[in-house]
Amino acid sequence: MAIRRILTADEPILRERAKRVSSFDASLHRLLDDMLETMRDAPGVGLAANQIGVPLQVAVIEVDDRVTELVNPQVVKGSGEQLDWEGCLSIPGYVAEVTRHVKVTVKARDRHGREFRVKGAELFSRALQHEIDHLNGTLYIDSLDSLEELVRVSEAQEEVTEEAAAGI
Numbered sequence: 270m271a272i273r274r275i276l277t278a279d280e281p282i283l284r285e286r287a288k289r290v291s292s293f294d295a296s297l298h299r300l301l302d303d304m305l306e307t308m309r310d311a312p313g314v315g316l317a318a319n320q321i322g323v324p325l326q327v328a329v330i331e332v333d334d335r336v337t338e339l340v341n342p343q344v345v346k347g348s349g350e351q352l353d354w355e356g357c358l359s360i361p362g363y364v365a366e367v368t369r370h371v372k373v374t375v376k377a378r379d380r381h382g383r384e385f386r387v388k389g390a391e392l393f394s395r396a397l398q399h400e401i402d403h404l405n406g407t408l409y410i411d412s413l414d415s416l417e418e419l420v421r422v423s424e425a426q427e428e429v430t431e432e433a434a435a436g437i
Contacts, residue, residue, distance in 0.1 A: 271306065271307075275311060275321060275358050276359055277359050278359050278360050278408060278410070283403070283406070284408075286404070286405050286406045287324045287326045287403075287404045289325075290325050293380060293381055297380060298380055304318065304321065305331070305336060305338075308358070311358050313437065314331060314332060314392070314396050315330040326340065326341045326342065327404075328403070330396045330397065338380055339397075339400065339401075341378050342401050343375065344370075344374070344397070344401055346374040347370035349371030350368050350370065351391070351395070353395065355399065357399070358437075361436065362423075364420055364422055365420060366418070367412055369398050371391065372388065372389065373397055374387070400437070409437075
């Protein structure tokens with residue numbers, strides 16, 4: 270396993286739709302392992318492959334000590350709305366309030382190519398939506414009316430959860 274460099278928002282690959290994975294081999298397994306190690310080192314709650322320069326539809330999330338690996342993920346159902354603080358490892362040091370679904374159902378494949386569905390609520394739901402947005406070339410700042418809505422983490426410590434400050 271290796272810790273990879275996390276790209277920042279000015280990198281063009283973050284604005285491109287990632288390619289679907291068709292080969293579930295050792296190189297995909299290494300990528301998933303590297304992504305988990307990189308995310309934990311950052312530290313963060315989630316990481317998409319394009320954030321480390323790999324244009325594939327692959328993401329990892331760790332919420333409540335539960336690791337979820339997603340290959341070719343799609344949101345198939347969403348309900349409710351929640352406004353909460355959100356950060357991103359590709360936009361370090363800043364957070365903003367973003368509206369997301371409270372609950373989502375995601376269809377994806379695991380590292381061996383087996384299809385599965387996962388349901389998420391609250392932070393896990395937010396992380397699923399955030400990472401899938403990354404794979405579609407969208408950053409959370411795209412939902413803001415203005416970049417002036419971004420708040421430095423140091424200025425928002427009272428209101429921001431530890432997870433949001435760490436980055437999704």
